Amino acid sequence: MCSGAFDLGALVSPITSSTVGYTNSVIASCGSTFTTTAPESFYSIEVPNGYTLTIGLTASSYDSAHTLAYGTCGTLTEVICRDTEVINEVWTNTTGSTQTAYWIQDGWSSGSGTFTLAWELTPPPVVVASFDPTFICGQDGGDSVVITGSNFTGATSVQFNGIEVASFTIDSDTQITAVVPAGDTAGVITVAAEPSSNGSASSVDALIVNAFPVVNPITGAATALCMPNTLVLSSTSPGGTWSSSNEAVATVVGGTVTGVSEGAVTISYSVTDNGCTTVVTYDVDIYEPVVINSFTPSQTVVTGSDATFSVDATGSGLTYQWFATDGLDTFTLNDSFTILGDETYSGSTSSTLVIGSVPFDLGTFTFYCEVTGTSPCSPETTTPNSILSVGDTGIATDPADVTLCDGGSTTFTVVRSGEELEEDIEYRWEYDADGLENWISVVDGDLDGMTIADAETSVLSVSTITLVHNGYRFRAIVTGNANAATSNSATLTVNEGVSIATQPASALVCRIDTSANFSVTAAGDVTGIQWQSSPNGVDSWTNVDTGASLTVAVSASSPVGVTYYRAVVSGNAPCLPLNSDVVTLTIQQPTIEVTPSSATYCLPGDAVSLTASEPLLILGHLLQV
The missing domain is CATH 2.60.120 (Jelly Rolls)
Incomplete structure (x- = not known):
């Protein structure tokens, strides 16, 4: 068989x-x-x-x-x-x-x-049926082409228009992925395999090799951009599209580059022809502009002490240079330089300049700082010049900012320096109501609803303060025998206190499955309401719940008696919390009296008469014998 x-x-x-x-x-x-x-x-x-x-x-x-x-x-x-x-x-x-x-x-x-x-x-013949993509761009090679057909398992060679490929992978008996060789020109794709009946086969169609379009380079006036300025780029090749490598740093529309944030970005211009794209690029550095946020406008110091001037600025790559001028000559400061021979300088090229051992004659000078960023950003100068006042009277301690609750009172204190006797010192206070440097002298009495006292002393008293006074600023001017010194300003911050518009009410309930409700209506800048309970209404208060209302569950097993409750309304510090009225929750058990309490009845016999109190309606509940 x-x-x-x-x-x-x-x-x-x-x-x-x-x-x-x-x-x-x-x-x-x-x-x-x-x-x-x-x-x-x-x-x-x-x-x-x-x-x-x-x-x-x-x-x-x-x-x-x-x-x-x-x-x-x-x-x-x-x-x-x-x-x-x-x-x-x-x-x-x-x-x-x-x-x-x-x-x-x-x-x-x-x-x-x-x-x-x-x-x-x-064996079956090698068949090359199709390939994808049907075209490639340029002759650099490196593109992958997927060839489909049959009997590829024993493939030994793949050629593009007679040029052996750089490499190929046999994906299956019906598919090969080949890497296009460099120098390839348009032509058929040939696959050789063993065993096969024909040894090799070529595609019917030729692989098309399209040339990359020629794109002229991008030109521009600079390679750096200082915000908020723009940079215009161009290419003489038409039909292209612009793009940015990072639009969080810079955007580009029609060749105009607009900075968004500091950093480096690559601007691309792409031209596509016959499916082939050529990209030319242009690198641009984006820089933040120099912005002076604040600086020390003036310093008043005692002769021989130190004076400090500072500048706060933002920008890319900031450097600093301080200058001094007497109105005729301008001096570029450095840490080994002296103008009058007695003073010293440190931080001449930093954001903070310290003048040591300030002599009296330096009081005729003013100072300024030039802040320079990364080119092409323009430098900025502190303007107007900072004033240096030198004398025996100075400010040792500036008045401090105060935060309080409306309706409160406070004091502002300035501490002077210098050797003059206190009786030779004159104090004067000023206020600014709108933050626009509109300084007005303060006198005792009414000031926009506030009550002012001791306006000619080192301690200014302010009372009857309300919310409308929030943001007022105060400063002191201390005048001695030779000079006057002005303190830095102190800001008054007024927070709204809390109040209770509607107090909670006491509740009386029967000991059944029910509930008692309490509520409070608070006003002002309320940050929270805390309910508390107490066994005696005096102490031992315990937190029970939060919110404008409180629900207390009552059941048949709840103890009979009185529990005390209150709401604690809190506001922003330093405003103190406010307690509501103390209210009670009374839980009672009703009783019914029956007379006589007992009787004997013989059958047959006369009826026994019992008398009870009338039906009671307590808190909506009908009680009967």
Whole structure:
């Protein structure tokens, strides 16, 4: 049977053999045309999917017949059964998997004899069906092209218009991914594979190689931009689009670059032609402008002490240089330089200048700082010049800012320096109501609803302060025998206090499943309301809940008696919290008296009379005997 078939894969075609001595074990499907008692010999060969088997007799000494089939013993699928001696049978395996093919050498009637059997397995051809993309840009190589077709498993070579690719990957028997070689020109794609019936195959269509468009470089007036200025870039090549590598740093519209934040950005100009894009770039540095936020407008110091001037600025790459001028000459300061010979300088190239051991004659000078950023940002100068007042009277301690609650009172205190006697010192206070440096002298009495006292002393008293006075500023002017010194200003911040518009009310309930509700209405700058309970209404207060209302659950198991409650309303410091009225929650158990309390009744006999109090309606609940 077929299980004992000779393996042609282990033999060399052709072979000469004989059926003499074999037995008859099968009946051929085409045996109706002849008597099938002749002996058979069986041959097998493995046919991979896609391969073509050509097999047949080249010579026969007897009247023979044959059958070609494939599959497994017992379930063979017949390809051909023929009563012809010398003929080739051709079968291509299209089953999708490797099959075992069987050649059954049979004979006419009971005849047997010798024969010569030849066979050949032909692999499928290489087929290049298509590729994607259908075009590439330029001849630099490096692009990936996906080739589809068949019989790629044994691929040994891939060429683009005769040039071997840099590399390729066999994705499957039907797909190859190849890297385009440098120098490639338009032409067909060829794949060589072993084994194959044709060795190699080429695509019908040619891979198109388009040239990159020529784009002229970007030109501009500068490579740096200081915000909020803009930079105009251009290219003489038409039809392109502009883009920014980081729009959080800079944007570009029509070639105009606008800075957004400090940093480096690459501006690109792209031109696309025939699907190929050329990009030219232009690097731009974006810088923050120099902005002076504040500086020390003046300093009043005692002779021989130190004076400090500071500037607060923002910008990119800031550097500082301080100058001094007497109105005629201007001096560039440095830390090893002295104008009058007695003073010292430190921080001449920083944001803070310290003048040490200030002599009296330096009081005729003013000072300013030039703040320089990264080019092309322009430098900025503190304006007007800072004034230095030198004398024996100075400000040792400036009045401090005060924050209080409306309706409160406070004091502002200035501490002077100098050697003069206190009786030789004159104090004067000024106020600014709108923050616009509109300073007006303060006198005792009414000031916009506030009450002022001690306006000619070092301690200014202010009372009856309300919300309308929020933001008022006060400063002191201290005048000695030789000079006057003005303190820095102190700001009055007024916070709105809290009040209670509607107080909570006490509640009386029966000891049943119900609830008692308390509420409070608060006014002012309220930050929170805390409810508390107490067993006696005096102390031992415990937090129970928050919010404008409080709900207390009552049940049949709640204890009978009185519990005290209050709401604590809080505001912004330093405004103190405010307690509401103390209210009570009374839980009671009603009683009913029955008289007499007991009686004896005989049956039969006179009726017994019992008297009870009338039905009670307590808090909406009807109680009866």
